[in-house]
Amino acid sequence: MSKRTLFLTVFLILSGLFSAKISASEPVEPEVSAHDSLKSGAAHHEAKEGKIDMTKLAFEHILDSHYWHFWGEGEGTVAVALPCIVYSNTKGLQFFSASVFHHGHEAYGDYLLEEPNIVSNNPEEKIYDLSITKNVVQLLLSSALLLWIFISIAKAYKNTGVTSAPTGKQSFFEPLITFVRDDIAKTNIGSKSDRFVPYLLTVFFLILINNVLGMIPFGANLTGNIAFTLVLSVFTLILTNVNGNANYWKHILLPPVPKALYIMMIPLEIIGIFTKPFALMIRLFANMTAGHMIVISLIGLIFMFETLLISPVSVAFTLFIDILECLVAILQAYIFTLLTSLFIGSACADHHEEGHSESDAQEIL
Amino acid sequence: MNTLFILISPLVTPGIGLIFWTTLCFLLLIVLLGKYAWKPILGAIKEREEGITKALESAEKAKLEMKELVAGNEKILEQARAERDAMLKKARETKDSIVNEAKAKSKTEADRILASAREQITNEKNAAITELKNQVATLSIEIAEKILKSELSSDEKQKQLVNTLMKDVNLN
Secondary structure (H helix, E strand, C coil): CHHHHHHHHHHHHHHHHHHHHHHHHCCHHHHHHHHHHHHHHCCHHHHHHCCCCHHHHHHHHHCCCCEEEEECCHHHCEEEECEEEEEECCCEEEEEEHHHHCCCCCCECCEEEECCEEEECCCCCCEEECCCCHHHHHHHHHHHHHHHHHHHHHHHHHHHCCCCCCCCHHHHHHHHHHHHHHHHHHHHHHHHHHHCHHHHHHHHHHHHHHHHHHHCCCCCCCCCCHHHHHHHHHHHHHHHHHCCCHHHHHHHHCCCCCHHHHHHHHHHHHHHHHHHHHHHHHHHHHHHHHHHHHHHHHHHHHHHHCCHHHHHHHHHHHHHHHHHHHHHHHHHHHHHHHHHHHHHHHHHCCHHHHHHHHHHHHHHC | CHHHHHHHHHHHCCCHHHHHHHHHHHHHHHHHHHHHHHHHHHHHHHHHHHHHHHHHHHHHHHHHHHHHHHHHHHHHHHHHHHHHHHHHHHHHHHHHHHHHHHHHHHHHHHHHHHHHHHHHHHHHHHHHHHHHHHHHHHHHHHHHHHHHHHHCCCHHHHHHHHHHHHHHHHHC
């Protein structure tokens, strides 16, 4: 099977390169016609400028939006306008649909849509954009999905009892749940792990499901959004420090170094409290964003070269990256959960356990 | 460079809206999933694991008990065998003693019978010998009588006898 896949990939790459060469050596007319067909098809308004702005397109793809965009540009756009909620210090809470902006072409009162934000023209007005954006919709959907999946699994346990073998969803998720409980929580936190297992399970499955949904076409890049990862890592920061025991604080405020170095070590240790969750935030954000960026760039090759003949290369590489992203989706959910439990573990561990888990943390970091 | 910065800056600027909604959703998820999903699921998994551990333990226990039972059976069998052997041995001994006793008894009886028979025979023999002696004596007297009668039936013969006897005496 793997040999076959490899062969297919190599074939697609080679045929792509070959066809690209042929197209370069061909007379100019067919290329122009391909160019025209592209322009007339997908890119209506950009066609006037002559080229699609791939950079803009890529960032639009990755960033949040007040529309759920499916396909098409300009007049042919198929997109759902999402509800906007704006809190203004002068006008209070306001609700309206994103359709009032006509895809950013028109202003709504003082407000302008500058994706991913709504901004106010009025310099005296300060607004907070609390809109149900594309990412928020996916967040709500994924939360509902998680609730449905796991509450029905819980019911299955209640209905069939504990002695019967798990079936369906139950048998798919049970190994994952026991994996989080035993290999992530118990290994890194130790005897106090039971308290944190529900939190870690929630984090793991929320990240996992959104990583996966983000990979599906039309899905939103929620886990590649820094606001989302920020919130999760702030929770990690809070949990770690709230559960920090005397050993943990002693290590930070009275580090085991000569007293003369305290002036350097204590600020470093305090910065260290924040760098750990900060790295967590950046890691998830960067990994997911990078994956999406690579995919859109590979697809963008077709538009950049302005020939359909490059598409085998794009498709082959996109397929490869997508498979890689499947791995990354699971891996990043795992790493985020693992590091969270590691930080909690190092904060509430007994003295003899501390050195061990900390060296593990450094290895992974 | 400036355009790149403008492009990237929204990417790394967390939006207040998403922060708000994520926090809300996440807290809700932690509470709801914690209460309605993780608690029963983790409880059920734990219960099952404990059940499995218990079942394994009791199986092990049953195995040990079985082993003990088998060992007990063996012991009882061994005991029974020993008892049987002892009984057999005792029976054999009893039989031997009875046989020996009977043998001894019969031998003395036989000896006694033999002795009495021998005594009787001796008595009979003696009686027969005595009778025979008496008869021989009687016969001898009769014979002597007859011989004397015939010898002394004529005078001549009497003379002859006296002569013979006299001859013998003459020698002296």
